Amino acid sequence: MTQASLFRQITDFANRANPYPLYAELRKTPVLHEEEDGPYVISSYWDIEALLHDPRISSDAANLAAAGTDALAQAEETGGLPPSFIRLDPPEHDRLRRIANQGFGPPHRPRRIENMRGELGPIVNGLFDGLADKRQFDLVDEFAYPFPVTVICRLLGVPRDDEPKFRAWVDPLVASLDPDTRENPDADFVKAAQEARMQLGMYLAGLVEERAKEPREDLLSDLVNSEGPDGSMTMMEVLSTAVLLLIAGHETTVNLITNGMLTLLRHPEVLERLRGDPGLSVRIVEELLRYEPPVQIVPQRTCIADIEVRGVTIPKGARIWLMLAAGNRDPERFTDPERFDPDRGDIQHLGFGSGIHSCFGAPLARLETQIALSELARRLENPRLVEDPPPYRPNAVLRGPRHLEIAFDGLR
Amino acid sequence: MRLVVDLNKCQGYAQCAFLAPDVFAMHGEESLVYNPHAPEEQRERLARAVAACPVQAITADGLDGTGEQGTGSAQEAHDAR
Ligand code: HEM
Numbered sequence: 001m002t003q004a005s006l007f008r009q010i011t012d013f014a015n016r017a018n019p020y021p022l023y024a025e026l027r028k029t030p031v032l033h034e035e036e037d038g039p040y041v042i043s044s045y046w047d048i049e050a051l052l053h054d055p056r057i058s059s060d061a062a063n064l065a066a067a068g069t070d071a072l073a074q075a076e077e078t079g080g081l082p083p084s085f086i087r088l089d090p091p092e093h094d095r096l097r098r099i100a101n102q103g104f105g106p107p108h109r110p111r112r113i114e115n116m117r118g119e120l121g122p123i124v125n126g127l128f129d130g131l132a133d134k135r136q137f138d139l140v141d142e143f144a145y146p147f148p149v150t151v152i153c154r155l156l157g158v159p160r161d162d163e164p165k166f167r168a169w170v171d172p173l174v175a176s177l178d179p180d181t182r183e184n185p186d187a188d189f190v191k192a193a194q195e196a197r198m199q200l201g202m203y204l205a206g207l208v209e210e211r212a213k214e215p216r217e218d219l220l221s222d223l224v225n226s227e228g229p230d231g232s233m234t235m236m237e238v239l240s241t242a243v244l245l246l247i248a249g250h251e252t253t254v255n256l257i258t259n260g261m262l263t264l265l266r267h268p269e270v271l272e273r274l275r276g277d278p279g280l281s282v283r284i285v286e287e288l289l290r291y292e293p294p295v296q297i298v299p300q301r302t303c304i305a306d307i308e309v310r311g312v313t314i315p316k317g318a319r320i321w322l323m324l325a326a327g328n329r330d331p332e333r334f335t336d337p338e339r340f341d342p343d344r345g346d347i348q349h350l351g352f353g354s355g356i357h358s359c360f361g362a363p364l365a366r367l368e369t370q371i372a373l374s375e376l377a378r379r380l381e382n383p384r385l386v387e388d389p390p391p392y393r394p395n396a397v398l399r400g401p402r403h404l405e406i407a408f409d410g411l412r
Numbered sequence: 413m414r415l416v417v418d419l420n421k422c423q424g425y426a427q428c429a430f431l432a433p434d435v436f437a438m439h440g441e442e443s444l445v446y447n448p449h450a451p452e453e454q455r456e457r458l459a460r461a462v463a464a465c466p467v468q469a470i471t472a473d474g475l476d477g478t479g480e481q482g483t484g485s486a487q488e489a490h491d492a493r
Pocket residue numbers: 059085086087097152244245248249250252253256293294295298350351352353354356357358359360361362364365
């Protein structure tokens with residue numbers, strides 16, 4: 001019996017709580033290709049950073065499908081909504097991202113996110129109100145999930161009360177990003193994921209139609225009424241973009257907040273400092289994006305030419321996995337990389353990716369997580385982990401605890 | 413508070429223009445303009461912008477804690493591009 005390949009060990013759920021020793025192993029072979037149809041796995045910081053800027057590496061869903069080794073990509077190509085800009089290359093990517101940005105940030109809306117700061121405090125306070133009589137709670141279900149969901153709903157203009165409805169569509173879509181399910185999806189699963197994307201699109205279409213007639217102060221209105229040098233989005237493009245933002249706004253920040261609180265509870269001296277100095281949350285969040293990044297892997301890239309990395313030729317058509325979380329702990333890049341140290345000055349992490357696809361929502365995610373962690377530190381009296389490690393979600397790409405039970409003595 | 417952005421490093425990620433919109437602004441989709449003498453009341457926002465710059469292109473004088481390294485960034489302009 002040979003040992004399971006490193007790649008299989010990383011996707012293996014048994015290793016989800018602590019994949020970091022595997023990543024260290026991985027970096028010994030910085031370009032790893034273990035299975036004939038499997039991906040080339042890239043794990044050193046500088047290689048990842050360079051490839052994220054390399055035009056020969058495609059994000060286009062059609063290229064992935066053409067490679068023929070990702071069953072779901074093929075199904076996705078044929079069904080329903082067109083791919084969103086995270087799965088497109090320039091020039092389509094740039095055009096759609098620019099139009100989306102008109103409703104989100106500078107130069108057109110330089111204050112939309114900054115102006116949300118005032119709304120976030122009351123949302124968080126409302127969540128603490130729900131904990132008033134408790135001495136133990138699940139951080140994920142009672143705080144880290146509802147908070148960013150409420151925020152992305154407000155930003156987009158999606159009614160918060162519809163959450164149970166769209167959650168039923170979001171869940172299978174997020175599951176479809178898990179490499180394990182992608183490798184061997186059964187027919188029912190493929191159908192369910194496609195169906196969910198379609199349903200979510202149709203639900204959003206109803207809201208978008210209302211905004212086309214009567215714009216409001218929200219991002220859906222800006223998406224559907226955009227104009228300028230790039231023209232406007234088609235209805236289908238508006239829907240794909242809205243699905244992307246809704247999902248990205250939901251399923252990542254929850255893990256940064258949860259990984260963050262878990263890490264702080266494992267480093268009580270830092271938690272104590274944060275209690276006295278909320279401004280420290282800025283550097284804590286950057287270090288968390290390095291040390292426990294919610295997006296561990298960028299798995300959906302394809303080479304569109306033969307490229308050479310460290311003497312290895314990666315052939316045209318091959319799939320590539322960029323191991324962000326391994327690069328973030330690369331000793332060739334960071335001093336003492338296995339240590340959680342918010343005081344490190346040198347912190348150019350890969351947590352939000354890099355290059356043209358680097359995270360669109362980063363300013364919002366930072367703001368949410370800074371507020372969430374500093375308020376958790378301030379309000380919870382004597383917080384303690386009930387179970388360490390906590391139970392994890394199955395997903396190896398979007399990694400984080402499924403629950404995080406915290407005991408505490410009261411609210412301040 | 414004095415600050416400087418290394419425009420050779422800046423890649424236009426525009427993170428600073430989100431986080432400290434009174435100090436940094438995007439001129440068109442790609443180029444950054446900023447106030448090199450930010451007023452004192454911008455201290456907190458400036459610290460956020462410095463920390464968030466993906467290419468650590470911003471150096472600010474007199475930010476406690478981060479002051480020594482003073483790196484941050486004017487990043488994500490590519491957002492805008
Ligand atoms: C802590 C939270 C978050 C993390 C760690 C994160 C991480 C990432 C990463 C690593 C990428 C690059 C993917 C690639 O290269 O293929 C990305 C892209 C993206 N993110 Fe985030 N994200 C977060 C929150 C958000 C939020 C709140 C939103 C929406 C408001 C968002 C919207 C997007 C979009 C639209 C893209 C695609 C950008 C493009 O293709 O140009 N993200 N994110």
